[in-house]
Amino acid sequence: MRIMDLYNRQVRHYLPGGVHQNFNFPWREVPIYSVRTKNSHIWDMDGKEYLDLFSYHGATILGNGNKKYSAVMHDVVKNNMGAAHTDFELQTIELIHKTFSAAQMIRFGVSESEMINDAIRLSRVFTGRKKIVRFENQYIGSNDNLLGDNNNDFRRTQSMGNIGLEDSYVIRWNEIAAFDEVIGEHGKEIACVVMEPVSVSHGSIEPEKDYLQQIRKRCDKNGIVLVFDETNTGIRAHYGGAQELYGVKADLMILGKAIAGGVPISVLAGKKELMSLYQTQEVIQGGDYNGYSLGMAAINTTMSILFDNDLKNYKYLQRQAEKIKSVTSEVSRYTEFPMTVQGPLLCSAIHCSDKVLKSPDDYTQEILMKEIVLNDCMQRNGLLVETPLTLYPNLMFQDSDLGIYADRLEKAVKEAIEVLEA
Structure with missing residues (x-):
């Protein structure tokens, strides 16, 4: 028996399910317990080494152990x-403001969920409306009114009647007709539209041509606040976020994960007329760790490392991602196993x-x-x-890692073919 199996048995006595969240594959009962990370590699308790293209849900964009x-x-x-405010926070704020076109004013928190909640609160006060529009299969936080799409969605949680869920209109992604139907019937009740501009949480499905532009136009016409959750796409879709990539500016945006290189911090930024509601005390935002020094320094350092020197x-990171995409296509070709890499390079998905x-x-x-079978085979093959x-x-992914990726992916694909044909 593996050391990790025995360790997991002990952990389960105190940690529900032995995991830190409920979105793990249900059959993968024992997670990987890391003992060491270096560059683009991770080692577990049993001494097994893995090539890291997980990057802790995309957060550790600089790699492991960047000096x-x-x-x-x-x-x-x-x-x-221990400081509530520091002498480097202005530098951090100005860097965000200059990088992201929608970031006229900025506030900080720790998690995506709280920033989404704050964005909705701002939108409701600003518009005097209550309802929100969100999209199927997009994860935009774990609040009751944002979790899950319908009674059959595994992400929907049991609570006191899913508080606030009745104030959400949940529609299909990339279908402008579905959006028009909701806006046509309820446009004057809707405070905001909240979306991932790329549906990264559902396989990096990009918006159809002009889809975001059409959403923007309809929000303007109906006085609806447009909120982009760029927790996944900020920096990874484009150095200026998905808004820069697709040429559509949101009223409010959320940033997190990669923006701080792995240290937990989240950003709510947007138009001055919305964000100034905090200054006038019409809307309250609080949190003991808002703008805490380690998180502010992490944002400043991460963005500087990635963006300095033109x-x-x-x-470099984009070029490495392009090589990964090319190798994946080559493995697909000579194994005759269908694999397509889609989405922005730094948050792409294999389908x-x-x-x-x-x-x-x-x-x-x-x-x-x-994909489920292939994912399992990839993990077994490192x-x-x-x-x-x-x-x-x-950023630590080297050309030497590319050969490792190609070799292990080929082995994983061949193993997956055997499993699927059995």
Whole structure:
């Protein structure tokens, strides 16, 4: 029996299910317990090494053990950890403001869920309306009124009648007709539309041509606040976020994960007329760790490492991601196993399909089953990716890692073929 199996038995006595969240694959009862990370590699308690394309849900974009990042974090912990405000927060705020076009004013929190909740609260006060629109298969936080789509969705939680869920209109992604139907009937009741501009949480499905532009136009016409949750796409879709990539500006945006290189912090930014409601005390936001020094330093350091010297490191990371995509296509070709890499390079997803998926309808049970099996085979062969097959490369990914990726992916694909044909 593996050391990790025995360890997990002990953990389960105190940690429900032995895991930290409820979105793990149900049959994967024993998670990977890491003892060491370095560059783009992770080692578990049994000494097994993995190539890290998981990057802790996309957060550790600089890789494991980046020297400059680690030095700054150590210095802040040693010398400036207890401060509510610091002498470097202006630099951090200005960097966000200059990078993201929608960020006229900025507030900080710790998690995506609280920032989404704050964005909705701002929108409701600003518009005097209550209802929100969100989208199927997009994770935008774990609040009761945002979790799950319907009674059959595994993400929907049992609570006191799913408080606030009746104030949400949940529609299908990439279907402008469905959006028009809701807006046509309830447009004057809706405070905000909340979405991932790329549906990263459902396989990196990009918006159809002009889809975001049409949403923007309809929100303007009906006085609705448009909120982009860029927790996954901020920095990874484009150095200026998905808004820069697709040319559509939101009224409010949420940033997190990669923006701070792995240290937990979340950002709510947006138009001055909305954000100024905090200054006039019409809306209240609070949190003991809002703007805490380690998180502020992490944002500043991460963005500086990636963007300094004319985006030198960011461009390198994009080139490495392009190589990963190319190798994946090559393995698909010579194993004759369908794999398509889609979405922005730094938050792309592998789909076991010969074509790009454009809507939830394209995501068939056959494709999903292949991806579940392949994910399991990849992990057994030392490749870590996000569930089910999202690729989050980091700055430490070297050309030598590319050969490792190709070899392990080929082995995983061949193993998956055997499992699926059995």
